Amino acid sequence: MIFLISRTISIIVRMKKTRIKYLTKFLKFFGLLIIIVLIVRTYNGSSAQIDYNADVKPILNQHCISCHGGVKQSNGFSLLSRTDALAPTDSGKPAIIPGLPDSSEFIHRILSNDPDERMPYEKEALSGEEIGILKKWVKQGAEWGIHWAYRPVQNPLGASNDISMMSAGAVSPDVDQSFIDDYVLQKLKSVGLSMNPEASRPELLRRVSYDLTGIPASDDLVKRFVVDQSIGFEEVVNELLNNQSYGEKWASMWLDIARYADSKGFERDQNRSIWAYRDYVIRSLNSDLPYDQFIIEQIAGDLLDHPTDDQLIATGFHRNTTTNDEGGTDNEEFRIKAVMDRVNTTWEGLLGTTMACVQCHGHPYDPFPHETYYQSFAFLNNTRDADTHPDYPRLNFLDSSSQKKLKELTNWVAEQTTSEKADEIEQFVKVVQPVIYSLEMDDFDNSELYDTKYLGLRKNGWARIPHVDLEEKTVLLIRGVGSRTGGQLSLHLDGPGGLVIGTKNIPKTKGYHIIEIPLAETEGTHDIYVHYKNSSLESRDIPGLMIDWLYFTSAFPGANKQGHRRNKDFFYELISRHHDHTLIMTENPPERQRKTHVFDRGNWLIKSLEVQPNVPKVLPQIETKNQVPRLAFAEWIADEGNPLTARTFVNRIWEQLFGRGIALTTEDLGSQGSPPSHLELLDHLSYFWMHDQDWSIKELLKAIILSKTYRQSSYISENALIKDPDNIFLSRGPRVRLSAEQVRDQALSISGLLSTKMYGPPVMPFQPEDVWQTPYNAQKWSMSPGEDQYRRAIYTMMKRSSLYPSMETFDLSGRQVCVSRRIRTNTPLQALVTLNDPVFVEASEHLAKKMMEEGGKDISDQIAFAYCQGMHKEISPGKLDIMINLFKTTMNELQSENDSELSLNRELAMTTVANAILNLDEFLNK
Amino acid sequence: MKKDEVGKGLFNEYRLRMGRLNSRRVFLQQCGLSLGTLALSTILPGGCVPANDINSNRSQPNSLNPLDPRNAHFAARAKSVIYLHMAGAPSQFEMFDYKPVLNELHGKECPPSLLEGKRFAFIRGTPKMLGSQSRFKQYGESGAWVSEHLPHFTQIVDDVTFLRGMYTDQFNHAPAQLMMHTGSAQLGRPSLGSWVTYGLGSENQNLPGFVVLTSGGVNPDAGKQVWGSGFLPSVYQGVQCRSKGDPVLYLGNPDGISRDVRRKAIDAINSVNKMTYEEFNDPETVARIAQYEMAFRMQVSVPEVMDISKEPDYIKDLYGVRPGKESFANNALLARKLVENGVRFVQLFDWGWDTHGVGKDTALEIGHINKCRDTDKAITALILDLKQRGLLEETLVIWGGEFGRTPMQENRNGVDQIYTGRDHHPDAFTIWMAGGGIKRGYSHGATDEIGYEIVSGKTSIHDLHATILNQLGFDHEQFTHQFQGRPFRLTDVEGEVIKDILA
The missing domain is CATH 3.40.720.10 (Alkaline Phosphatase, subunit A)
Incomplete structure (x- = not known):
């Protein structure tokens, strides 16, 4: 308590812009207080309050919970929550009686000498200290504490001093972030370490350039910051944050979480067009879209009021799930897999909580009962995607001629009817929803879902579309292909021989077109039987009509008006033809709402209890405000009161900058994740970010980067190597290997090959032959022309079943599922990539030319020039000698008989040197 | 630029010329660590094994090489x-x-x-x-x-x-x-x-x-x-060995780069890395030095083991191999x-x-x-x-x-x-x-x-x-x-x- 007060005071002092010396005084004062507190605590040892999270939970998790937790409840006893633990067990009596350890079976069993009774069963007994803690805990009432990550993010200044209120007027936006260093220094002191001095300007510049833009600093920036020292570090940070490369760098992290890829994932793993989502992420980062808004748009952008195209594109976040085009699949099975992946990704990626295990049973360690998984599932279970082959729903990008037609069409409709109707038509052309997919058919006779994708109707065949709302529906539009002339389609109500509500002759067509069938007026919701006849079909076994989707709607407006035919044709053409597109989310219409059930042990074929959308009890409750539940869920995640959202993201940012999160397990802040090394820092930053920085990612980055903690030199002292080998206590600046993307981008950038072109479809740089060998898929890796060869790595075609090999070797993740962090490795195959991959050889060649053209006359100047391109500083004489020597010995190896050969050999030897430079440990680390 | 020309322009030119000179300068050189011995075992585990790994009850060796042989639970x-x-x-x-x-x-x-x-x-x-x-x-x-x-x-x-x-x-x-x-x-x-x-x-x-x-x-x-x-x-992921081209991707040196030149380049890289190690004291640098040596050795050992042409005929017949396919x-x-x-x-x-x-x-x-x-x-x-x-x-x-x-x-x-x-x-x-x-x-x-x-x-x-x-x-x-x-x-x-x- 005193602890908190003293720090609060120190922070208030700082906030009021008092100088650091006061802080030092306070820190001294507060060091003294720690000692007092410790003494008091020791003296009152026997009566001190037991802390459930710090003292009890680790014992329970280690020794008890595997048999008495969320998965198993041996003898009817579970320690997962207080309610569970105080409930009667199989014996009929509760095992814990709060306040009475001596009467509690729980304590009796851990003390017992009888091996049949003693717990943990057939394992080593608990230590005396552990037993003491548990006894005291029961005596004190056996209270369950809330795990740190589920507690609200508190105002570090206390309730009366709201930072946001303070900053609203008086305080400048450049809020002092030295509190970061306060926490770090405090911790370092406690373990007998200190901070390293500030890194040199070149080291700092390289670090911050890679951290903010993913590529080395420009010559100009090197000149101003390192050579002339005409600008300060903050200016560097500001410039880099405003650089367009910033979004390209930080998108990598987010695309890992979003498991973004350019292919569908399973078997055929065909290409998927969803790069517009990748571009949305880059754009949003560059425009510094506040994180709360960023989240809402991605989870529920389609449900916002009059969503913009960008807000629709954002929903691609959860359309990055894998789909299975393999023949013979159960589409519902893979739709469910996709929804499960969305649940897992939402929780892991945005909320730092591993939910995947709750799919099959209650969480073994954290307060998430089995049904919470399906309550989350229910939020996401009513979208229109359904493992369809074309990956519907999509947002169409119309080419200019289609746009012209659409314009004419909507103008005409607006003239004939209303502008609302015109909007509706426009919306339908762009999104083509809500249609019914052929794979929603559920009963067949001499018809079949061909390749389990498209309905094929054969001679006298029919298929049933369940549960169609026919109120005010006067026409059915079918997107289909007629393969034979002389077909006839009839629509029957509630049975294959039921009342006919529409008929149509089906001709042979060239590819997909729209079949329009007028409908008899019908009330209510019915099953519709689609019946196909064709006497010209010679065999029962050949389909005469293939159907993609069906749309029950009202007739195209303006019948009998001039231009009706022409505009209706435009409309049908626009909705039947293929457009460039991206995948988006749309919500099911009312008659297509799915119910959500708990799946018994995660098996979707065995449904038990029905559940409603809801959030776990341990977290703030959700207000649905008559919204679509998915939107309410998005807003709940992005609410400042959500204890997980900011902590999760701040921890991720920290991990990106320091190579390790404040809590190592960025994917799981639950009780089984690693405990945070600096919890108060994480909380303070999280609060500060939400309330003072209004979720601005750039401001958060800036605050951390300007701290002394970040600016330390990365030298590892002997003391630190022993006490802090993993830099948990932050006794030095970060030094970690560059990411897969950065390794490539660096080589292209330093050699001058890197293209600055942004956005657009994925590109295919050089890749060795025959790397793609996907079954049933003729798509080839065909090298992109021109500068597309040399784009930033983020734009490289990402095929899930066959990653770009050189980046895979540098730990690029497969993005099958949400990837919270990449595990860095250090392998001989990486050496082979940077030494021999033709992309790196080509970059070395270009770098060598650049060295000889721009580096100066002497070999040594040229080498120094290349080194400086990456390291932003002079090469040391020792290193220079080694490289000069490499040049000379390579020259000796190469034969030359005349001047032209000599010149070629010089280039070749310089290429060898350039390649060696790109392979230096310094170049492979940030 | 054509696909097979990427990164080969200069080297191709050199290779052609070398062909004209009918030179046979490319020779293989098997060599071990040419650097002074670095006490690998004294250095703490690197980043390859996740720090929160509670991998069963067995002890991980104190090694920077994640592929060093280890003992399982029992014989x-x-x-x-x-x-x-x-x-x-x-x-x-x-x-x-x-x-x-x-x-x-x-x-x-x-x-x-x-x-x-x-x-x-x-x-x-x-x-x-x-x-x-x-x-x-x-x-x-x-x-x-x-x-x-x-x-x-x-x-x-x-x-x-x-x-x-x-x-x-x-x-x-x-x-x-x-x-x-x-x-x-x-x-x-x-x-x-x-x-x-x-x-x-x-x-x-x-x-x-x-x-x-x-x-x-x-x-x-x-x-x-x-x-x-x-x-x-x-x-720990599988390495796909291929029947065409390099048996392992990027294994071969660019045409025209002899094994000797490669050796010298790796020596230079590792000598500089040794200095970097002295500057930053980062154990990962030592690991990287070792990985470059290993890569150099793999360049010989992988093609050797992947070459079935030197197997005796009775073995080839036994399996019914089709070399080159x-x-x-x-x-x-x-x-x-x-x-x-x-x-x-x-x-x-x-x-x-x-x-x-x-x-x-x-x-x-x-x-x-x-x-x-x-x-x-x-x-x-x-x-x-x-x-x-x-x-x-x-x-x-x-x-x-x-x-x-x-x-x-x-x-x-x-x-x-x-x-x-x-x-x-x-x-x-x-x-x-x-x-x-x-x-x-x-x-x-x-x-x-x-x-x-x-x-x-x-x-x-x-x-x-x-x-x-x-x-x-x-x-x-x-x-x-x-x-x-x-x-x-x-x-x-x-x-x-x-x-x-x-x-």
């Missing part, structure tokens, strides 16, 4: 594994599971009781029963029934254990292959080979620890995920060479076993027979060759697909087919294992008279994995990796070692 029966996966799921009825009753039922309509509650990939309505399309005879002391299409295999029936009661819960190829190789139908889990190399490291640091070889023209349906490392560090026989011989050289896990995938009967290639009477012919000799040779070298005892060989096939004729889209073929069947299939402490000439489990349901010795994929790990010295329940807040294992929460088949 192992097998040192290495060769897994022969027949992608597409071969039909047990035309290979090993002899069902005379099914032959009698041939052509009859399938009774509804067999169809109730079942999900099929392609069978619709009422299919017809399909008798075996091969003749069977008994062989060896064990009297195992073997199809006429596997004439070579008959020589090794007494070396293998058949598992006739295998089942899975997936009936589509990609998820079923994932299940078979990662223990989960979901994407993102480490493969069997990754687990094994993660647990045991590798015996030969100049070769990858986990090698993948493919034949049949394409990769397996589940893609490279079936040899991926999932949430384990990527150093992508062939299963080549891969089988390579598998032997690789384990002989200390590679821990060799995974073969042979594509083309999906015998639906929708065309010639997938017809039991054509395509299937061809697949048998393409693999039978080489598989037999592999077992015989391992045996004659005394390697079979310590090498566990596994053969099988990802599920079985139906005793019914497929009727895709509810239409009769011209060729004979069978649909996917997850409820019963046959695999076999040999060597590595597995019984010889044994058969475990049985199916009913029509090979539709298992009647004894029901074996799940988790059981199979538990058994493989057991032979390698692991208690599968203790062999875990902490991820997403919980310990993950290959066998999830199931699996029992199949004690009956252990020698």
Whole structure:
């Protein structure tokens, strides 16, 4: 308590812009207080309050919970929550009686000498200290504490001093972030370490350039910051944050979480067009879209009021799930897999909580009962995607001629009817929803879902579309292909021989077109039987009509008006033809709402209890405000009161900058994740970010980067190597290997090959032959022309079943599922990539030319020039000698008989040197 | 720029000129660490092994090399594994599971009781029963029934254990292959080979620890995920060795760069890195120095081991290899060479076993027979060759697909087919294992008279994995990796070692 007060005071002092010396005084004062507190605590040892999270939970998790937790409840006893633990067990009596350890079976069993009774069963007994803690805990009432990550993010200044209120007027936006260093220094002191001095300007510049833009600093920036020292570090940070490369760098992290890829994932793993989502992420980062808004748009952008195209594109976040085009699949099975992946990704990626295990049973360690998984599932279970082959729903990008037609069409409709109707038509052309997919058919006779994708109707065949709302529906539009002339389609109500509500002759067509069938007026919701006849079909076994989707709607407006035919044709053409597109989310219409059930042990074929959308009890409750539940869920995640959202993201940012999160397990802040090394820092930053920085990612980055903690030199002292080998206590600046993307981008950038072109479809740089060998898929890796060869790595075609090999070797993740962090490795195959991959050889060649053209006359100047391109500083004489020597010995190896050969050999030897430079440990680390 | 010109302009020019000069300056130089010895063992573990790893009760060696050999939980029966996966799921009825009753039922309509509650990939309505399309005879002391299409295999029936009661819960190829190789139908889990190399490291640091070889023209349906490392560090993922170009991607120096120049370049890199190490004291720098040395050695050792042309003729004949081509026989011989050289896990995938009967290639009477012919000799040779070298005892060989096939004729889209073929069947299939402490000439489990349901010795994929790990010295329940807040294992929460088949 005193602890908190003293720090609060120190922070208030700082906030009021008092100088650091006061802080030092306070820190001294507060060091003294720690000692007092410790003494008091020791003296009152026997009566001190037991802390459930710090003292009890680790014992329970280690020794008890595997048999008495969320998965198993041996003898009817579970320690997962207080309610569970105080409930009667199989014996009929509760095992814990709060306040009475001596009467509690729980304590009796851990003390017992009888091996049949003693717990943990057939394992080593608990230590005396552990037993003491548990006894005291029961005596004190056996209270369950809330795990740190589920507690609200508190105002570090206390309730009366709201930072946001303070900053609203008086305080400048450049809020002092030295509190970061306060926490770090405090911790370092406690373990007998200190901070390293500030890194040199070149080291700092390289670090911050890679951290903010993913590529080395420009010559100009090197000149101003390192050579002339005409600008300060903050200016560097500001410039880099405003650089367009910033979004390209930080998108990598987010695309890992979003498991973004350019292919569908399973078997055929065909290409998927969803790069517009990748571009949305880059754009949003560059425009510094506040994180709360960023989240809402991605989870529920389609449900916002009059969503913009960008807000629709954002929903691609959860359309990055894998789909299975393999023949013979159960589409519902893979739709469910996709929804499960969305649940897992939402929780892991945005909320730092591993939910995947709750799919099959209650969480073994954290307060998430089995049904919470399906309550989350229910939020996401009513979208229109359904493992369809074309990956519907999509947002169409119309080419200019289609746009012209659409314009004419909507103008005409607006003239004939209303502008609302015109909007509706426009919306339908762009999104083509809500249609019914052929794979929603559920009963067949001499018809079949061909390749389990498209309905094929054969001679006298029919298929049933369940549960169609026919109120005010006067026409059915079918997107289909007629393969034979002389077909006839009839629509029957509630049975294959039921009342006919529409008929149509089906001709042979060239590819997909729209079949329009007028409908008899019908009330209510019915099953519709689609019946196909064709006497010209010679065999029962050949389909005469293939159907993609069906749309029950009202007739195209303006019948009998001039231009009706022409505009209706435009409309049908626009909705039947293929457009460039991206995948988006749309919500099911009312008659297509799915119910959500708990799946018994995660098996979707065995449904038990029905559940409603809801959030776990341990977290703030959700207000649905008559919204679509998915939107309410998005807003709940992005609410400042959500204890997980900011902590999760701040921890991720920290991990990106320091190579390790404040809590190592960025994917799981639950009780089984690693405990945070600096919890108060994480909380303070999280609060500060939400309330003072209004979720601005750039401001958060800036605050951390300007701290002394970040600016330390990365030298590892002997003391630190022993006490802090993993830099948990932050006794030095970060030094970690560059990411897969950065390794490539660096080589292209330093050699001058890197293209600055942004956005657009994925590109295919050089890749060795025959790397793609996907079954049933003729798509080839065909090298992109021109500068597309040399784009930033983020734009490289990402095929899930066959990653770009050189980046895979540098730990690029497969993005099958949400990837919270990449595990860095250090392998001989990486050496082979940077030494021999033709992309790196080509970059070395270009770098060598650049060295000889721009580096100066002497070999040594040229080498120094290349080194400086990456390291932003002079090469040391020792290193220079080694490289000069490499040049000379390579020259000796190469034969030359005349001047032209000599010149070629010089280039070749310089290429060898350039390649060696790109392979230096310094170049492979940030 | 054309594809084959990328990064080669200058070097190509040089190579051409060297050709003109008829120079033979390229020579190989085998050399070890040319730098002063760096005390690797005194340095703390690097970033390769995640810090929160609670990998069972065994101690990780204090090493920067994640592939250093390590001990398992108990003494192992097998040192290495060769897994022969027949992608597409071969039909047990035309290979090993002899069902005379099914032959009698041939052509009859399938009774509804067999169809109730079942999900099929392609069978619709009422299919017809399909008798075996091969003749069977008994062989060896064990009297195992073997199809006429596997004439070579008959020589090794007494070396293998058949598992006739295998089942899975997936009936589509990609998820079923994932299940078979990662223990989960979901994407993102480490493969069997990754687990094994993660647990045991590798015996030969100049070769990858986990090698993948493919034949049949394409990769397996589940893609490279079936040899991926999932949430384990990527150093444990399978390295695909190729039959064309560099056996391992980027292994060869650019044309015109001699091994001598490469040596000097690596010396220069590592000398500078040594200075960097002095500047920053970062153990990862030392690891990187060692990795560059290893890469240099791999440049020789990998092409050497991947070169089958130097094998004696009788070995080439034994396997029926086709040097220079992508062939299963080549891969089988390579598998032997690789384990002989200390590679821990060799995974073969042979594509083309999906015998639906929708065309010639997938017809039991054509395509299937061809697949048998393409693999039978080489598989037999592999077992015989391992045996004659005394390697079979310590090498566990596994053969099988990802599920079985139906005793019914497929009727895709509810239409009769011209060729004979069978649909996917997850409820019963046959695999076999040999060597590595597995019984010889044994058969475990049985199916009913029509090979539709298992009647004894029901074996799940988790059981199979538990058994493989057991032979390698692991208690599968203790062999875990902490991820997403919980310990993950290959066998999830199931699996029992199949004690009956252990020698």
